[in-house]
Amino acid sequence: MAVPVLELRNLTKEIPAAGQEPFVIFKNISLTVNEGEFVSIVGPSGCGKTTMLRVINGLLTPSSGQIFIDGKEQKGTDGDLVMGFVFQGASLLPWRTSLKNVLLGLEGKKPPQEAGQIARSHLNLVGLSGFENHYPHQLSGGMQQRVNLARALAVDPRILLMDEPFAALDAQTRTFMQLELLRIWSQAKKTVIFITHMISEAILLSDRVVVFSRRPGRIRSEFAVPLARPRDIDIKSDHRFVELENVVWKQIEEEVKASRESSLI
Amino acid sequence: MPGQALRRGCLSIAGGLLLWEILTRLLLENELLIPPPTSVLRSLWKLTLSGELNRHLSATLFEFVCGFSTACIVGILLGYLMGRYRWFDDLMDPWIATLYSIPVIAFVPFIIIWFGIGLFSKIIVVFKITAVAIMLNTAAGIKTIDPVWLELSNSLRLSPWETTYKIRLPAALPYIITGMRLGVGRALLGVIVAELMAANAGLGYLLRDASETWDSPKLFVAVVLLAAMGVGSFILIRKGEQKLAPWRETAEW
Ligand SMILES: Nc1ncnc2c1ncn2[C@@H]1O[C@H](COP(=O)(O)OP(=O)(O)OP(=O)(O)O)[C@@H](O)[C@H]1O
Ligand SMILES: [Mg+2]
Numbered sequence: 001m002a003v004p005v006l007e008l009r010n011l012t013k014e015i016p017a018a019g020q021e022p023f024v025i026f027k028n029i030s031l032t033v034n035e036g037e038f039v040s041i042v043g044p045s046g047c048g049k050t051t052m053l054r055v056i057n058g059l060l061t062p063s064s065g066q067i068f069i070d071g072k073e074q075k076g077t078d079g080d081l082v083m084g085f086v087f088q089g090a091s092l093l094p095w096r097t098s099l100k101n102v103l104l105g106l107e108g109k110k111p112p113q114e115a116g117q118i119a120r121s122h123l124n125l126v127g128l129s130g131f132e133n134h135y136p137h138q139l140s141g142g143m144q145q146r147v148n149l150a151r152a153l154a155v156d157p158r159i160l161l162m163d164e165p166f167a168a169l170d171a172q173t174r175t176f177m178q179l180e181l182l183r184i185w186s187q188a189k190k191t192v193i194f195i196t197h198m199i200s201e202a203i204l205l206s207d208r209v210v211v212f213s214r215r216p217g218r219i220r221s222e223f224a225v226p227l228a229r230p231r232d233i234d235i236k237s238d239h240r241f242v243e244l245e246n247v248v249w250k251q252i253e254e255e256v257k258a259s260r261e262s263s264l265i
Numbered sequence: 266m267p268g269q270a271l272r273r274g275c276l277s278i279a280g281g282l283l284l285w286e287i288l289t290r291l292l293l294e295n296e297l298l299i300p301p302p303t304s305v306l307r308s309l310w311k312l313t314l315s316g317e318l319n320r321h322l323s324a325t326l327f328e329f330v331c332g333f334s335t336a337c338i339v340g341i342l343l344g345y346l347m348g349r350y351r352w353f354d355d356l357m358d359p360w361i362a363t364l365y366s367i368p369v370i371a372f373v374p375f376i377i378i379w380f381g382i383g384l385f386s387k388i389i390v391v392f393k394i395t396a397v398a399i400m401l402n403t404a405a406g407i408k409t410i411d412p413v414w415l416e417l418s419n420s421l422r423l424s425p426w427e428t429t430y431k432i433r434l435p436a437a438l439p440y441i442i443t444g445m446r447l448g449v450g451r452a453l454l455g456v457i458v459a460e461l462m463a464a465n466a467g468l469g470y471l472l473r474d475a476s477e478t479w480d481s482p483k484l485f486v487a488v489v490l491l492a493a494m495g496v497g498s499f500i501l502i503r504k505g506e507q508k509l510a511p512w513r514e515t516a517e518w
Contacts, residue, residue, distance in 0.1 A: 057420050087413060
């Protein structure tokens with residue numbers, strides 16, 4: 001039985017503009033994500049993906065619509081910590097070591113000893129044991145994103161929100177991190193919303209791929225990924241993988257073209 | 266190679282002193298103009314034995330430490346408020362601009378009239394100079410914080426208090442330390458000026474006393490001690506910076 005963890009109902013975000021039509025970033029998004037599901041969101045740049053993730057996390061308030069987690073409505077940043085957020089850029093605190101960065105969400109919420117253990121085990125999970133006392137500037141880009149992931153996972157969230165976590169990595173590191181994420185996800189068993197520009201990344205990782213339209217972002221289509229798990233890199237040459245990649249690419253291309261034309265008018 | 270740099274520095278100073286000694290002994294009859302290092306040392310020794318040195322040095326140090334530490338506390342506190350709240354910044358701004366633009370020398374007579382010639386007036390001078398530098402820098406640091414860190418703090422549901430001391434203040438720390446570094450040099454100058462004008466103890470007082478009695482070796486002792494204090498406080502701040510902010514590459518100075 002699929003148990004819904006996250007439910008978005010008619011979520012809309014617009015920015016009021018004085019004397020003009022409001023600037024609509026995304027509109028009427030309804031989406032249900034089930035327990036343990038990995039859902040990717042792809043869409044043209046500027047279509048409101050990051051903004052939507054911020055709204056879900058409570059960092060921004062929606063203009064209308066509702067967000068439910070385990071059936072409980074979420075309002076702003078009040079309430080329990082039920083979401084982990086991995087930000088688009090590097091968001092590690094440079095004055096804290098890896099371990100202390102992971103501890104940030106645990107301090108004061110767990111007894112110090114327990115918090116320390118949790119943080120260490122999550123650094124271990126992302127493959128960084130031995131780097132507990134390194135500062136961010138002493139870590140490579142890939143390692144920094146591992147710490148980010150460990151920090152988001154350490155608070156044991158119901159859902160993990162990831163905003164293009166690998167965008168800044170070189171191609172090789174990125175592929176490697178994708179496989180690492182597959183491994184970590186299979187161990188941590190979290191529900192994930194993952195934003196990316198890379199269609200192959202979305203397909204490789206996800207159970208479901210959601211395609212956004214151009215701004216104002218709406219859900220244009222959804223695809224279940226028909227590939228068995230566990231997956232590895234070879235799956236990219238599977239014909240179903242390639243077909244899905246083509247279909248999604250065509251849709252995004254259409255959206256990008258349409259948004260270019262509308263901005264030319 | 267810090268060891269090598271240190272060795273070269275010491276060698277350079279030793280060489281300079283030797284040259285100074287030889288030149289003054291060979292060329293100058295009159296010790297009044299430039300005393301040779303040995304006379305300066307003798308004078309230092311005499312002052313140490315008589316306990317005079319201890320009295321002056323500890324007076325200046327005391328004024329400096331008291332003024333500096335209260336300035337740190339008040340400067341960081343007010344600077345933080347200025348950085349956080351626009352209205353507070355607007356209220357403080359004209360006062361700080363005025364205070365900042367009046368040279369210390371113009372201030373000292375008033376401070377002495379108000380607070381007397383004792384230690385307290387010098388503490389005020391040090392405080393005034395340092396607090397403003399720290400305040401402005403703290404405010405700048407708080408204002409320029411990377412918004413991603415604040416989002417992170419919200420996303421981890423940190424309390425406002427946690428956000429202050431786990432995110433905002435550490436983020437502003439490099440700025441705060443820069444303020445301290447700027448403050449040290451000027452505060453040292455300020456305290457000496459104040460002691461020169463009116464005091465009954467301190468290195469500035471020693472300086473005036475020596476110049477009034479045409480005692481060049483003693484004058485040099487005061488100057489050397491002042492230099493030592495300046496260098497010492499810079500080293501202390503740098504060490505403190507390395508301890509407080511080990512993630513930063515050592516700053517240039
Ligand atoms: N506070 C704001 N005020 C005005 N416009 C905003 C604001 N925040 C976002 N926008 C606009 O909303 C749109 C969506 O931004 P968002 O960052 O969510 O896009 P995105 O889909 O994440 O893009 P990318 O894929 O490039 O990261 C952009 O056009 C952006 O300029
Ligand atoms: Mg984005």
